[in-house]
Amino acid sequence: MTLTEAPPTPAAEPAGPPVRKPSARRRLVPYWLLLPGILWLIVFFAVPLVYQASTSVQTGSLEQGFEVTWHFRTYWDALRDYYPQFVRSLLYAGSATVLCLVLGYPLAYLIAFKAGRWRNLVLVLVIAPFFTSFLIRTLAWKTILADGGAVVDLMNTLHVLDVTSWLGWTESNRVLATPMAVVCGLTYNFLPFMILPLYTSLERIDGRLHEAAGDLYATPATTFRKVTFPLSMPGVVSGTLLTFIPASGDYVNAELLGSTDTKMVGSVIQSQFLRVLDYPTAAALSFILMAIVLLTVTFYIRRSGTEDLV
Amino acid sequence: MPALRWIRRNLIVIAGLLTLAYMIVPNVVVMVFSFNKPNGRFNYAWQQFSLDAWKDPCGVADLCSSLSLSFRIAVWATIGATVLGTMIAFALVRYRFRARGAVNSLIFLPMAMPEVVMAASLLTLFLNMGAELGYRTVLIAHIMFCLSFVVTAVKARVMSMDPKLEEAARDLYAGPVQTFVRVTLPIAAPGIAAGALLAFALSFDDFIITNFNAGSTVTFPMFVWGSAQRGTPVQINVVGTAMFVIAVTVVLVGQLVANRRKNNARP
Numbered sequence: 001m002t003l004t005e006a007p008p009t010p011a012a013e014p015a016g017p018p019v020r021k022p023s024a025r026r027r028l029v030p031y032w033l034l035l036p037g038i039l040w041l042i043v044f045f046a047v048p049l050v051y052q053a054s055t056s057v058q059t060g061s062l063e064q065g066f067e068v069t070w071h072f073r074t075y076w077d078a079l080r081d082y083y084p085q086f087v088r089s090l091l092y093a094g095s096a097t098v099l100c101l102v103l104g105y106p107l108a109y110l111i112a113f114k115a116g117r118w119r120n121l122v123l124v125l126v127i128a129p130f131f132t133s134f135l136i137r138t139l140a141w142k143t144i145l146a147d148g149g150a151v152v153d154l155m156n157t158l159h160v161l162d163v164t165s166w167l168g169w170t171e172s173n174r175v176l177a178t179p180m181a182v183v184c185g186l187t188y189n190f191l192p193f194m195i196l197p198l199y200t201s202l203e204r205i206d207g208r209l210h211e212a213a214g215d216l217y218a219t220p221a222t223t224f225r226k227v228t229f230p231l232s233m234p235g236v237v238s239g240t241l242l243t244f245i246p247a248s249g250d251y252v253n254a255e256l257l258g259s260t261d262t263k264m265v266g267s268v269i270q271s272q273f274l275r276v277l278d279y280p281t282a283a284a285l286s287f288i289l290m291a292i293v294l295l296t297v298t299f300y301i302r303r304s305g306t307e308d309l310v
Numbered sequence: 311m312p313a314l315r316w317i318r319r320n321l322i323v324i325a326g327l328l329t330l331a332y333m334i335v336p337n338v339v340v341m342v343f344s345f346n347k348p349n350g351r352f353n354y355a356w357q358q359f360s361l362d363a364w365k366d367p368c369g370v371a372d373l374c375s376s377l378s379l380s381f382r383i384a385v386w387a388t389i390g391a392t393v394l395g396t397m398i399a400f401a402l403v404r405y406r407f408r409a410r411g412a413v414n415s416l417i418f419l420p421m422a423m424p425e426v427v428m429a430a431s432l433l434t435l436f437l438n439m440g441a442e443l444g445y446r447t448v449l450i451a452h453i454m455f456c457l458s459f460v461v462t463a464v465k466a467r468v469m470s471m472d473p474k475l476e477e478a479a480r481d482l483y484a485g486p487v488q489t490f491v492r493v494t495l496p497i498a499a500p501g502i503a504a505g506a507l508l509a510f511a512l513s514f515d516d517f518i519i520t521n522f523n524a525g526s527t528v529t530f531p532m533f534v535w536g537s538a539q540r541g542t543p544v545q546i547n548v549v550g551t552a553m554f555v556i557a558v559t560v561v562l563v564g565q566l567v568a569n570r571r572k573n574n575a576r577p
Contacts, residue, residue, distance in 0.1 A: 030405035034413060041416050042453040048431035055434045103329045110326030124561055125330060129337050131557035133515055136550040140336035140543060143343065144462035165509040177411055191333055241422070249424020252517060256538055266426045266518075273430055273522065279437070285429040288424060297422055299524050 061075035201235030344547035351541025395460025443525025460505035467501020
C-alpha cells in the first residue's frame, strides 16, 4: 500500500553543491548502507529469477535429474495446456479489480470528505480485517455463501440467481464453487489495497477546489467528473495495481471458494511445483505469468501517465 | 418523493457503508462461529452455542505450535527487513550514488510481481542449492518480500524531513553520531515503525511464499490451509477472533493516548 506515497515534492536531495569536497570515506557511505539489503534482494530475488529461467528450458526427470537443453517448446506446451487457466486468472483478477474500484471509491470518498469525526474509526474498521488471518476470513465466505444460506436464498427470491446463472457466473441454485464466489473472495481480500491509496490521494485534495467548482456553477456530478476524479488518479492507478497484481497470481480464493472449473494459473503453478514435480513446466508457467503481469503493468502506467509512481 | 431524494443525496454515504459492511461481515462470521459446536469436522454451519473452543484454544494438535512459529518468524523477519530496509531508505534519500535507477527497480520489482512467481523462483534456487527447506528458508523469503515495503514506508518519511533540523544540530556542535541518534532517528521513527508493523503483518499472514518454501514446517496460515482440507477446528476462529480483538484494542488505546497527549500539550 506504500506505492501510494508518491511524494508531492521530489527527493530532498542535499540542497546545493557541497561546501567542501566529501572525503573518499564519506563517498562510500551510501554503498555501505545499501550493501546488505541490496545483496539480499539480488541473492534471493534476482538470482532465483535466473534460476527459474534456466529451469524452464531444462528437460529431464526427477530420477535422472534435469539438464539445460534450451527446450523452448515447454513454453508453447504450457500455454497450450493451460491457456484456460491464464485467461481465467486475468478475467477474474480484472473483474475483481473493477469491482474493488467501484465498491472502494465511495468508501474512500466517505472517509476523506464525509466521515468528519468518525474518520479514524472508519479507517480502523477498514484496516481491522487485516488483523484476522486472511485464510480464516476467506473460509468465512464458505459460510456466508453456503447452499441454502441467507445470501443464496435472497438471490433466489429476487431472481438474481437466474440472471447470474444464465450469464454463467453461478449455478442455478448455488454460488459456492462458481466463478462468482471466487471473484467475490478476490474482491473482498484486496479491497483494503484499493481503498487506502484512494483515500490518501482523495485526502490531499484541497476542499476549496470543490467550492470553487460549485461557485462556477458545476453540478456535484460535474465537479466529481472534472475535479475530484482526475485529482484522485494517482490513487486509482496504484490501487488498481495493488489489486490486480496479487489477484492475478492468487490461488487461495480459487482453491477455497471455487471448484476445478475455476482453477487459476496460480493453482497450476503450485501443483506442478509441489505435487507433480514437473519443474520445467511450472517454471515456464510462472515466467509467462510474470511477463503478462509486467507487460500489463508497464502499459497501464504509461497510459495513465503516472510514471513518478515508483 | 422525499425518501427518494434523501437516498439520492446520501448515495455515496450509503454505498460506502455497504462496502464497509461487505468488509466487516466475514470478521463477524468468524467471531460468531468461534462459539459454535459443529456437528462434523467442518465449522461452516451453525449448530449450537458453546464455549468449548474458548476454554481450550490449544486443544487441537499443532495449532499453538504453528502459531508460536509464525510469531517467531514474523519477529525475526520484521527485525531483519526493518534494519536492512531503513538503511536502504536513508541511502536513497540522503546520498547521491551511481546505479540509483537499478537500485530503485530492484526495490520496486518484488512489489510488482505476483507472489507465486517469487515463491516459485525462490524454490528453484533452494532446490538447485540443495538447501533444506524449513524455518531458515521461510525466514529468508519473508525478509526478502518485506524489505521493499519497509523501504517505501521509511523513504516517504525521511523525504518529508526538514534537513535544516539536522543542520541546526550540527551547528550546535552535535557530532554526526549524536545528530543521527538525537535528531534524525526520532524524526524518522514513525516511518520506521510503520514499515516494521507492515512487515510484521505481511510476514505473519503470509501463505503463498511460505507454502512453497516451508518444506514440512507448518506456520499458522499453513495450518489453516491444511485444516480447510482435513476439517476446520473451532479453535481457528478463536485465534482469529482473539487476534482481532487484541489488535483493535491496541489501536484504540494508542489513539486515546495520542489524543490525550495532544490535549495535554495544549495550554
